[in-house]
Every structure is written in C-alpha cells, then in structure tokens.
Amino acid sequence: MNYKRLLVWFRNDLRLHDHAALFSAVEKGDEIIPVYCFDPRQFKSLDLGIPKTGSHRAKFLMESVDNLKKKLKELGSDLLVLEGHPEELIPKIAREHGVHGVYFSEEVTSEEKKVEEALESALWKLGIETFTFWQSTLFHMEDLPFPVNQTPEVFTQFRKECEKFSKIRKTYPKPQKINSPNINWGKMPLLSKYGLEKPANSSQAVIVFEGGEDEGIRRLQTYFWENDCLKTYKETRNGLLGADYSSKFSAWLALGCLSPRFIYEEVKRYERERKKNQSTYWLIFELIWRDYFRFIAKKHGNKIFQVSGIKNTVDNWVRNEQLFQKWTEGNTGIPFIDANMRELNATGFMSNRGRQNVASFLVNDLNIDWRWGAAYFESQLIDYDVCSNWGNWMYVAGVGNDPRENRYFNILKQAHNYDRKGEYIRHWIPELDPIQGFDIHQPFELSTKQLKESGVSLGGTYPHPMVKIPKF
Ligand SMILES: Cc1cc2nc3c(=O)[nH]c(=O)nc-3n(C[C@H](O)[C@H](O)[C@H](O)COP(=O)(O)OP(=O)(O)OC[C@H]3O[C@@H](n4cnc5c(N)ncnc54)[C@H](O)[C@@H]3O)c2cc1C
Incomplete structure (x- = not known):
C-alpha cells in the first residue's frame, strides 16, 4: 500500500467532534496536515465603510482557530495557519509537502463556492484529488x-x-490520534493585522462568548x-x-x-x-x-443577496446613510431599538426577539434597503452565518419565502409583551432609568414636566425619536 499524506482544510467547521472530512482523512491517510487560512477578503471594507468582519466576530474567530490548534496539538498534530487566498496557498503547500489529497467541507454561497472551485481547479492541474463533505x-x-x-x-x-x-x-467520533509531518506550523495573526482592535469584554453581556x-x-x-x-x-x-x-x-x-x-x-x-x-x-x-x-x-443562489430577494418585488427602498447610521449607533430615539443595537455593538450578540424588531424597524419604519441592515449584522454578529442572516433578513423585509405578507412589528406592543417593566432598557440605556415602569419605552410620550423630573432631556441626554411609531 502507498504511503498517503492528506491535507484537511478547515473552514466553518472548527472542531474535532463530528467532523466528516477529518474523520475520513484520518481513516484513509498515514499523515495529516490540518490547515486554516485567514482570507483577507473576509476583512475588507464594505461600500458603507463597514468592515465585513468587525472586531467582535474577528475575535471570536481567532479564539476558535486558536482552540482548534491547541486541540490538534493534544492529538499529536497541529494546525498550519496561513494568511492569504486559500485557492493559491493550499495548492502551494500541497505541492511542497507532497500531499496526495485535500479534504474539506462544502459551503453553499457564492464567495465560498468560488474559492472552492478555484482551489479544485488548481489542485486538479497538480494532479491532486479533492474530497468534499457536507456537514453543517x-x-x-x-x-x-x-x-x-x-x-x-x-x-x-x-x-x-x-x-x-x-x-x-449519527455523529462521527473524534479522532484519538493524528500523525502529522514535522513542518513549520505558522503563527496566529493579530487582529491589528486587519485594522481591528481587540474589543473589551462587556460586563453587560448576556454571557462571555469565547470562541472554540x-x-x-x-x-x-x-x-x-x-x-x-x-x-x-x-x-x-x-x-x-x-x-x-x-x-x-x-x-x-x-x-x-x-x-x-x-x-x-x-x-x-x-x-x-x-x-x-x-x-x-x-x-x-x-x-x-x-x-x-x-x-x-x-x-x-445569489438571489438571497439581491434587493428583490427571491420574490420579484419592486425596489423602492430608501438609501439614506444618515438615517442608517442612527440605527447602527442605537440613536433612533426609540428605546427598544436603541437598547438592542447598543447590545449588538457592545457584545456582538442580540436576542432573536431583538433582531426581529430592529430589522423590522429598519425596513418597515425607515424603509431602508434591507441589504444594508444585513451587511451591518454580517459585520457585527459573532454568530454571523451567511444563510441564516441573509435568509432571516429577506424574511423580515418581505422579499423571502414567508406566506404571511406583512411582517410589521409594532415596537411598543413588542416592548410591552417582552419587557413590560423596562428592565432591558434600564440595562442598556441607563440614562433613561429614572423613568418609571413601561414609560421608559416611550419617553417621547411624556410631558416636559415629567421628563424634567426624570432628568431626561430629549435631544440632550437621549435623542428625539427619528420617526413616529404606532402607539400601543
Ligand atoms: C434579522 C435576523 C438576522 C439573523 N442572523 C443570524 C445569523 O447571522 N446567524 C444565526 O445563527 N442566526 C441568525 N438569526 C437567527 C436567530 O436570531 C439566532 O440564531 C438566535 O437569536 C441565536 O441565539 P441562540 O443561539 O440563543 O438561539 P436559540 O433560541 O437557543 O436557538 C437554537 C439555535 O437554533 C438556530 N436558530 C434559532 N432561530 C433561528 C432562525 N430564526 N434562523 C436560523 N436559525 C435559527 C440557531 O442556530 C440557534 O443557535 C437572525 C435572525 C434575524 C431576525
């Protein structure tokens, strides 16, 4: 039998348990080279001036890759960390180290598919076989x-x-031992390499999210x-x-x-x-x-990124960067929206209830292009998942596959159902805390006297509402 050296390219599958590609490679190969590649295209700046991967998400990714490296070391192997385009670097590494086959997980969306296809064709030219696995x-x-x-x-x-x-x-078992050649395994890049700073852990976060x-x-x-x-x-x-x-x-x-x-x-x-x-x-x-x-x-395919989504809707969206910025910063003057956006910005996470409300507000109350909202979430969310994010945004924006036509969320009604005492607002917008009970959700309904008594000044300590929302 011929000696086999196989390369496993890790993508959005940063684990050892239930890993079809790794499991098969370990079974078929004598030596494995596990690889992760930081792709600079994932860190570029989007048209709106937003980084495609913001600092919370990048930190979580770094921690996850680092943990994988540590776990592979425990099995006698390591993780080769590369920086650049996988479709160029992996064939180079494969050739240099005499690799016989490359194993990896299949993705579904266009950017990832393009990389996959270019990699397959480069390896094919070198006579190296690729094996793809469906596993997400x-x-x-x-x-x-x-x-x-x-x-x-x-x-x-x-x-x-x-x-x-x-x-x-059934899940695949975690490999017990991995043999790997003695190579230079490379170092983890720093966030600063991508123009990002390490975000502080917020003491207000629901949990401390650590990748891996x-x-x-x-x-x-x-x-x-x-x-x-x-x-x-x-x-x-x-x-x-x-x-x-x-x-x-x-x-x-x-x-x-x-x-x-x-x-x-x-x-x-x-x-x-x-x-x-x-x-x-x-x-x-x-x-x-x-x-x-x-x-x-x-x-x-690419329809999920297009303005009309998977429906043939008319493009009558507003593209106003100033209004959009108020939404991203959590300065809309609607406490339920602002508290959620502030949580997202401070932690990289937001509850499902929050996401539905802020998304509905952006597309229904401000009528702003839903793809701007999706792009902002892409940058900020530590759980950004291309399909879940763009799919859910399409759904809320009414360009997806929802049988119900109107996905309008009445913000005050939602606030009443899910945060009647205003505890969530008190947590994220402490400047409104002196306002009693449910009124904290609607400072704009209070009289000048009431506001004064609470020490809140609209347009001063807290913004005026940028639009009139339906009363509850
Ligand atoms: C506008 C918008 C954007 C979203 N973007 C993302 C995203 O980028 N990544 C992401 O993972 N989820 C996304 N969601 C779905 C959902 O909000 C999150 O999965 C959920 O809030 C994560 O918290 P959890 O793990 O505690 O969820 P739980 O309630 O504990 O749910 C368990 C798991 O089920 C899955 N899940 C739950 N709800 C959904 C849903 N609506 N769509 C798809 N999967 C779901 C998630 O994997 C989640 O971890 C989005 C929702 C909206 C409305």
Whole structure:
C-alpha cells in the first residue's frame, strides 16, 4: 500500500467532534496536515465603510482557530495557519509537502463556492484529488426527501417532510490520534493585522462568548446539564436579558465549533435521562430553521443577496446613510431599538426577539434597503452565518419565502409583551432609568414636566425619536 499524506482544510467547521472530512482523512491517510487560512477578503471594507468582519466576530474567530490548534496539538498534530487566498496557498503547500489529497467541507454561497472551485481547479492541474463533505446541517443534503433545488418554499412544509421522511445521521467520533509531518506550523495573526482592535469584554453581556470547541461544549454542558434549562426553553426563548433564556449556541454553530448533530444527540440524551417535552423538541425545531435557510440559499443562489430577494418585488427602498447610521449607533430615539443595537455593538450578540424588531424597524419604519441592515449584522454578529442572516433578513423585509405578507412589528406592543417593566432598557440605556415602569419605552410620550423630573432631556441626554411609531 502507498504511503498517503492528506491535507484537511478547515473552514466553518472548527472542531474535532463530528467532523466528516477529518474523520475520513484520518481513516484513509498515514499523515495529516490540518490547515486554516485567514482570507483577507473576509476583512475588507464594505461600500458603507463597514468592515465585513468587525472586531467582535474577528475575535471570536481567532479564539476558535486558536482552540482548534491547541486541540490538534493534544492529538499529536497541529494546525498550519496561513494568511492569504486559500485557492493559491493550499495548492502551494500541497505541492511542497507532497500531499496526495485535500479534504474539506462544502459551503453553499457564492464567495465560498468560488474559492472552492478555484482551489479544485488548481489542485486538479497538480494532479491532486479533492474530497468534499457536507456537514453543517442537521439533515444531510443527500437525505432530504426532495432534490435540494426543490426545497419547499414554506418552512412548515420543509420541516414536516424532513421530519417524516429523513433520518438524522449519527455523529462521527473524534479522532484519538493524528500523525502529522514535522513542518513549520505558522503563527496566529493579530487582529491589528486587519485594522481591528481587540474589543473589551462587556460586563453587560448576556454571557462571555469565547470562541472554540471547548467553550461551545462547555456552554452546552451548562445550559442543558448544569442549569437544566432545556426543559423550559420554549417558554423562555423570547427573552432579552440573562444567560439562560436561550441556548446561545449560535456563534459556536456558525463557526462549526459545535455540530448540530451533536446538539441533537445531546437533546435526545436529555430526553431519556431528564425530561422530554415541547421545549426539548423546540430546540430541534429551531435547528431545523437553520437547516432550512441553508437549503433555501443553496436552491436560490445569489438571489438571497439581491434587493428583490427571491420574490420579484419592486425596489423602492430608501438609501439614506444618515438615517442608517442612527440605527447602527442605537440613536433612533426609540428605546427598544436603541437598547438592542447598543447590545449588538457592545457584545456582538442580540436576542432573536431583538433582531426581529430592529430589522423590522429598519425596513418597515425607515424603509431602508434591507441589504444594508444585513451587511451591518454580517459585520457585527459573532454568530454571523451567511444563510441564516441573509435568509432571516429577506424574511423580515418581505422579499423571502414567508406566506404571511406583512411582517410589521409594532415596537411598543413588542416592548410591552417582552419587557413590560423596562428592565432591558434600564440595562442598556441607563440614562433613561429614572423613568418609571413601561414609560421608559416611550419617553417621547411624556410631558416636559415629567421628563424634567426624570432628568431626561430629549435631544440632550437621549435623542428625539427619528420617526413616529404606532402607539400601543
Ligand atoms: C434579522 C435576523 C438576522 C439573523 N442572523 C443570524 C445569523 O447571522 N446567524 C444565526 O445563527 N442566526 C441568525 N438569526 C437567527 C436567530 O436570531 C439566532 O440564531 C438566535 O437569536 C441565536 O441565539 P441562540 O443561539 O440563543 O438561539 P436559540 O433560541 O437557543 O436557538 C437554537 C439555535 O437554533 C438556530 N436558530 C434559532 N432561530 C433561528 C432562525 N430564526 N434562523 C436560523 N436559525 C435559527 C440557531 O442556530 C440557534 O443557535 C437572525 C435572525 C434575524 C431576525
């Protein structure tokens, strides 16, 4: 048998557990070269002057790669850290080190696909085979009960068909040992290389988000097993404050530090060992939403980034940078919107309830091009996932696949339902704290006397509302 040296290119799959590409390579190869490549195109500045990857997201990514390096070292290997274009550097490394095959995960959207295709063609010219693996979803693409280009447009239909006709595959075990050649493994880049500064950990954040497989698994351990929160997930998931109203798995899922199938297996174990109820099912239900957006992106290609989305809507969006900036800064004068945007800016995270409201406000109340909002989220969110982000934005903007026509969120009604006492606002906008009860959500409804008594001055300590929103 010939001696085989294989290269595993890590992308948004920064883990050792349930890693199809790594598992197969370790099984087939005698020596493995694990590689991660920081691609400068991911750090470029977008048209709006926003960095494509902001500092919170970049920090989380660095930590995740660093943790992978550490974990590979524990298995006797290491991670070769490169900086540049993967489609140029990987063939170079493969040739230099006499690699026989390159293993990696398949992505779905255009930027990632282009890189993949260019890499495959460069390796093909060198006579090096590539092996791709599908591994970011709960349901494997090959197990869908329909061809992916016929993915149902309506979520409920998608979910029901998958639940009825597909099985979720078992996770791959983590390799026990990895043999690697003795090479120069390179160093982790600094954030400053990409013009970014390390953001401070905010003491107001719902949890301390630290990237990497170890922290992702630790979070699952805390949320499911130590704090026993899974059994109440369905009732608490719309919360805004605190560590445990929802799982907070999203950032680790986005970079693949956690595998959705591993979470699924842990839910099943929890159901056997602790409790099975609507809440335990609901976490799986939400993971199916994640799958759905991925398959919809695969089906519709670049349409998910286009102004008319996957519907043929007319482009009558406003493109006003000043208004947009007020939204990004959390200076709209609408406390529920501002508190959420301030949380995002300070931590890189925002609850699902918050995201729906700020997105609806941008597209419905300000009528601003939804793609600007999606681009801002792309830059800021530590859990940025190309399919979930652009898919959800399309949905809120009414250019996606929502059977309900109007996705308008009445901000004050939402505030009343989810933050009646204004605790969330008090947490993020302390200058409004003296305003009692629900009134903190509507300082613009107070008389000059009331405002004065609270020490709040509209246009002074807190902005005037930039638009009139419906009363509650
Ligand atoms: C405008 C907008 C943009 C969004 N952008 C992203 C994004 O870039 N990345 C991202 O992971 N999620 C995104 N979401 C979905 C959702 O808000 C987050 O997944 C969720 O808030 C993350 O918190 P959690 O892990 O505690 O969620 P939980 O409530 O604990 O849910 C568990 C998991 O289910 C998945 N999930 C839950 N809701 C959704 C959903 N609506 N769509 C897709 N997956 C879902 C996530 O992977 C999440 O981690 C977006 C939602 C909106 C409205």
